Amino acid sequence: MNENSIELKHVSKRYQSATKLFQSKSISPLVLKDINLTIPTGEFHVFLGQSGCGKSTLLNIIAGFLPKTSGQVLVNGHEVTKPGSDRGVVFQDAETAIFPWLTVQENIGYGMKMQHVSEKKRQPIIHHSLKLVGLEEHADKYPYELSGGMKQRVQIARSIANNPSILILDEPFGALDAQTRRIMQNELINIWEKTGKTILFVTHDIQEAAYLGQKISIFSKSPESRISITVSVDQSYPRNLYSNESEQLVNRINDYFEVGGPAK
Numbered sequence: 001m002n003e004n005s006i007e008l009k010h011v012s013k014r015y016q017s018a019t020k021l022f023q024s025k026s027i028s029p030l031v032l033k034d035i036n037l038t039i040p041t042g043e044f045h046v047f048l049g050q051s052g053c054g055k056s057t058l059l060n061i062i063a064g065f066l067p068k069t070s071g072q073v074l075v076n077g078h079e080v081t082k083p084g085s086d087r088g089v090v091f092q093d094a095e096t097a098i099f100p101w102l103t104v105q106e107n108i109g110y111g112m113k114m115q116h117v118s119e120k121k122r123q124p125i126i127h128h129s130l131k132l133v134g135l136e137e138h139a140d141k142y143p144y145e146l147s148g149g150m151k152q153r154v155q156i157a158r159s160i161a162n163n164p165s166i167l168i169l170d171e172p173f174g175a176l177d178a179q180t181r182r183i184m185q186n187e188l189i190n191i192w193e194k195t196g197k198t199i200l201f202v203t204h205d206i207q208e209a210a211y212l213g214q215k216i217s218i219f220s221k222s223p224e225s226r227i228s229i230t231v232s233v234d235q236s237y238p239r240n241l242y243s244n245e246s247e248q249l250v251n252r253i254n255d256y257f258e259v260g261g262p263a264k
């Protein structure tokens with residue numbers, strides 16, 4: 001297996017805006033400009049940046065939902081041209097991502113069912129995924145009976161059930177209250193430690209990035225966003241955000257987050 005999970009080489013993205021389609025000479029600006037990054041297999045990598053800088057755009061390109069304008073995206077050594085079962089995606093809005101007419105376990109097994117995996121083979125995988133996210137007691141409930149955090153757990157379990165090597169999460173805990181958010185962050189760390197999957201996690205919250213990331217790539221402001229710096233975090237889990245080490249880390253991130261780098 002390729003020891004680099006993801007390689008981004010000179011990746012740029014420009015959207016064609018609807019109004020500009022009719023004005024032949026005007027081109028909309030690049031959203032992402034010349035993104036270069038290598039993410040080894042098994043890394044917990046956080047993308048951090050202000051609203052609108054292009055974090056979701058980059059995740060969607062890696063997931064295969066969006067085409068890039070130029071550059072190369074390799075996943076496990078293969079060029080990305082479309083979505084694939086090697087990449088599981090968890091969206092911010094669980095309401096629209098899970099099916100309201102299916103129970104928790106039916107939602108989790110849905111991908112496998114579509115792949116014609118037999119009921120007998122699906123069951124132990126569903127059970128394992130339910131256990132990983134702590135939803136064993138809620139297998140037969142419908143989404144309307146679940147809290148926001150539980151719905152996000154269903155999304156995570158559904159992704160894991162398809163056994164991707166990469167888990168892509170786009171601000172998955174953004175809509176949760178602070179306490180549930182911390183519980184979910186700890187659970188995600190647990191899942192990552194148990195499964196060894198590569199995790200790509202988008203957030204605009206510096207504390208969340210400092211709590212989770214082994215590496216944190218910080219985007220510059222839009223348009224033409226680049227990755228200003230990738231910070232390595234050499235701290236074990238669970239982290240204490242009130243330690244001197246964490247405070248220094250947050251200050252360092254802040255310099256890049258606010259103004260693109262420390263004052264000269």
Ligand SMILES: Nc1ncnc2c1ncn2[C@@H]1O[C@H](COP(=O)(O)OP(=O)(O)OP(=O)(O)O)[C@@H](O)[C@H]1O
Nearest residue numbers: 015017031050051052053054055056057058204222
């Ligand atoms: N389909 C689209 N067509 C045109 N422009 C788009 C499209 N999707 C996103 N954009 C623009 O691309 C830029 C980056 O958007 P993106 O959603 O990737 O940012 P983000 O960093 O994920 O933001 P947020 O944190 O607010 O979700 C924004 O200026 C946005 O308006």
